[in-house]
Amino acid sequence: xxxxxxxxxxxxxxxxxxxxxxxxxxxxxxxxxxxxxxxxxxxxxxxxxxxxxxxxxxxxxxxxxxxxxxxxxxxxxxxxxxxxxxxxxxxxxxxxxxxxxxxxxxxxxxxxxxxxxxxxxxxxxxxxxxxxxxxxxxxxxxxxxxxxxxxxxxxxxxxxxxxxxxxxxxxxxxxxxxxxxxxxxxxxxxxxxxxxxxxxxxxxxxxxxxxxxxxxxxxxxxxxxxxxxxxxxxxxxxxxxxxxxxxxxxxxxxxxxxxxxxxxxxxxxxxxxxxxxxxxxxxxxxxxxxxxxxxxxxxx
Amino acid sequence: xxxxxxxxxxxxxxxxxxxxxxxxxxxxxxxxxxxxxxxxxxxxxxxxxxxxxxxxxxxxxxxxxxxxxxxxxxxxxxxxxxxxxxxxxxxxxxxxxxxxxxxxxxxxxxxxxxxxxxxxxxxxxxxxxxxxxxxxxxxxxxxxxxxxxxxxxxxxxxxxxxxxxxxxxxxxxxxxxxxxxxxxxxxxxxxxxxxxxxxxxxxxxxxxxxxxxxxxxxxxxxxxxxxxxxxxxxxxxxxxxxxxxxxxxxxxxxxxxxxxxxxxxxxxxxxxxxxxxxxxxxxxxxxxxxxxxxxxxxxxxxxxxxxxxxxxxxxxxxxxxxxxxxxxxxxxxxxxxxxxxxxxxxxxxx
Numbered sequence: 001x002x003x004x005x006x007x008x009x010x011x012x013x014x015x016x017x018x019x020x021x022x023x024x025x026x027x028x029x030x031x032x033x034x035x036x037x038x039x040x041x042x043x044x045x046x047x048x049x050x051x052x053x054x055x056x057x058x059x060x061x062x063x064x065x066x067x068x069x070x071x072x073x074x075x076x077x078x079x080x081x082x083x084x085x086x087x088x089x090x091x092x093x094x095x096x097x098x099x100x101x102x103x104x105x106x107x108x109x110x111x112x113x114x115x116x117x118x119x120x121x122x123x124x125x126x127x128x129x130x131x132x133x134x135x136x137x138x139x140x141x142x143x144x145x146x147x148x149x150x151x152x153x154x155x156x157x158x159x160x161x162x163x164x165x166x167x168x169x170x171x172x173x174x175x176x177x178x179x180x181x182x183x184x185x186x187x188x189x190x191x192x193x194x195x196x197x198x199x200x201x202x203x204x205x206x207x208x209x210x211x212x213x214x215x216x217x218x219x220x221x222x223x224x225x226x227x228x229x230x231x232x233x234x235x236x237x238x239x240x241x242x243x244x245x246x247x248x249x250x251x252x253x254x255x256x257x258x259x260x261x262x263x264x265x266x267x268x269x270x271x272x273x274x275x276x277x278x279x280x281x282x283x284x285x286x287x288x289x290x291x292x293x294x295x296x297x298x299x300x
Numbered sequence: 301x302x303x304x305x306x307x308x309x310x311x312x313x314x315x316x317x318x319x320x321x322x323x324x325x326x327x328x329x330x331x332x333x334x335x336x337x338x339x340x341x342x343x344x345x346x347x348x349x350x351x352x353x354x355x356x357x358x359x360x361x362x363x364x365x366x367x368x369x370x371x372x373x374x375x376x377x378x379x380x381x382x383x384x385x386x387x388x389x390x391x392x393x394x395x396x397x398x399x400x401x402x403x404x405x406x407x408x409x410x411x412x413x414x415x416x417x418x419x420x421x422x423x424x425x426x427x428x429x430x431x432x433x434x435x436x437x438x439x440x441x442x443x444x445x446x447x448x449x450x451x452x453x454x455x456x457x458x459x460x461x462x463x464x465x466x467x468x469x470x471x472x473x474x475x476x477x478x479x480x481x482x483x484x485x486x487x488x489x490x491x492x493x494x495x496x497x498x499x500x501x502x503x504x505x506x507x508x509x510x511x512x513x514x515x516x517x518x519x520x521x522x523x524x525x526x527x528x529x530x531x532x533x534x535x536x537x538x539x540x541x542x543x544x545x546x547x548x549x550x551x552x553x554x555x556x557x558x559x560x561x562x563x564x565x566x567x568x569x570x571x572x573x574x575x576x577x578x579x580x581x582x583x584x585x586x587x588x589x590x591x592x593x594x595x596x597x598x599x600x601x602x603x604x605x606x607x608x609x610x611x612x613x614x615x616x617x618x619x620x621x622x623x624x625x626x627x628x629x630x631x632x633x634x635x636x637x638x639x640x641x642x643x644x645x646x647x648x649x650x
Contacts, residue, residue, distance in 0.1 A: 097539075100542075100543045102539055102542060102543065126545050129543065129544060129545035130545070132543075133543060133544070134539075134540065134543045136536040136539065136540060137536070138536055141535055141536040141537065142536035142537050142539075142540055143537055144537040144554075144555055144558070144559070145559070146558035146559055146561075147554075147558070155541065155544065155546065155554070156544040159544055159545050159546055160544070160545070203540075206540065206544075210544065
């Protein structure tokens with residue numbers, strides 16, 4: 001088994017005590033298993049592979065495959081934040097999209113609370129859509145420009161809480177806006193009337209609408225101003241504390257990931273090259289790629 | 301969005317002009333039974349090829365000049381000096397059913413039955429061209445709207461489904477579209493007309509033409525909508541809807557349709573002329589609306605006679621002018637709408 005394929009248990013309790021990391025010989029890290037026996041992690045990803053076919057020639061035959069995600073394994077424990085860093089094209093977004101079945105994996109298993117979700121049919125996966133939500137990178141792209149905020153927030157509610165009437169949905173939407181620090185009076189506005197940061201808050205509110213357990217944050221701040229980034233990060237942290245959420249935080253900026261995450265996965269060219277607790281990654285990066293990434297973080 | 305469009309149009313002189321012309325045309329069409337002094341079938345063989353009658357003011361009231369036929373073979377009419385008939389407004393005459401439902405007998409203007417009022421002359425059987433133009437507009441102006449509704453619906457469903465699902469669905473849909481586009485449309489029109497004709501009564505020809513035109517027209521729209529759907533599919537708000545478990549059907553109608561609406565509107569406006577022209581072409585070839593019905597194309601066909609040209613019966617060519625004005629107006633309005641919706645394609649301004 002190669003260094004990258006090793007199953008790593010990440011067990012955090014809410015008191016943020018960092019847990020086990022078991023890594024291969026290349027990173028030279030020694031595993032310290034401190035995970036409580038018998039508790040299953042919220043999410044287990046094992047040997048996940050996503051290959052995209054490359055078509056070519058006159059008949060558009062498959063010429064080869066792009067190994068977008070190549071044999072990746074990691075776990076996410078309940079209530080923790082796992083950071084996923086890597087440069088663009090390293091496959092981090094693909095992993096995130098696999099978890100919500102926007103992309104079908106080529107091979108490997110995804111287990112959510114012990115249940116293999118990768119093989120579920122569209123119908124049987126539906127309940128998991130309520131549990132797993134996603135926050136998207138580009139706040140200018142992730143809100144339908146033709147829908148008002150009320151409609152945007154009402155959409156997930158009407159799908160997963162069909163018993164709600166219009167009044168209840170509106171109240172809930174207003175509550176969600178308050179929760180993400182926006183004025184409930186903004187319900188009638190349209191996305192173009194908001195700034196980037198405000199839009200991202202609406203995106204977060206939409207993800208929260210269905211009361212999820214696990215949120216995949218796909219570069220939620222990389223399209224925002226630095227000053228706004230901090231407020232969004234703080235909002236995400238506050239919400240996590242308040243609602244007991246679990247995050248998979250995808251980003252290319254190691255500094256932000258280090259700030260918000262308990263545990264960090266470093267990806268390069270479809271593989272996880274290093275995984276360790278945030279502190280360890282920052283203090284003593286092992287893999288040359290991690291070191292490079294850390295050097296790229298701007299400092300004053 | 302509609303409100304915003306109207307506001308933008310009202311800022312552009314060309315747009316205002318087009319909207320006004322079309323507004324007048326359509327209001328005239330809707331109230332054609334009230335506005336037309338005669339039924340489109342009212343013949344008067346003594347007044348064949350009558351030129352437009354003169355309107356005189358006598359005692360501050362409009363009167364119609366009375367004419368006398370001097371040469372029936374050359375369709376020459378001379379005004380009778382001093383003989384006029386008063387025009388009566390809002391008087392009751394022959395009964396009709398407004399929009400086929402409301403019984404009514406009041407018309408905007410008419411003259412007593414012994415004489416005839418030809419605002420735009422009469423045709424070979426003495427029917428009033430003005431009245432026939434108004435009734436013909438009911439066919440010519442509505443066919444575009446109904447046709448475009450069917451076309452855009454079909455185009456959106458096929459194109460949207462193809463673009464959204466991709467893969468084999470896309471492949472199958474696009475090959476079908478290409479097949480339809482590859483067949484020259486005029487021949488397809490005539491062939492379909494021939495194939496369908498035996499199943500319909502001549503009175504239902506309007507329906508047949510709408511069906512034929514829509515069957516041909518949806519392909520182009522579907523292809524463009526498919527392209528737009530392909531790019532929309534990658535937008536994050538569509539992904540977000542998928543992540544929250546929205547059904548494909550609802551994604552098409554809640555996320556795709558509103559974002560394609562502006563394109564659909566422009567495309568619809570720009571392709572209405574094609575329907576008007578196609579109906580005119582079919583009727584002109586004798587394959588469309590049949591007598592005693594009326595449409596602009598059919599009226600033009602009747603103006604084909606050599607007599608019309610040798611005797612300079614210019615008023616019989618007026619349906620052509622009506623088609624011309626309508627088509628130009630729709631095209632210009634479509635351009636204005638496109639400028640509003642997609643400023644990148646704006647016409648060069650000085």
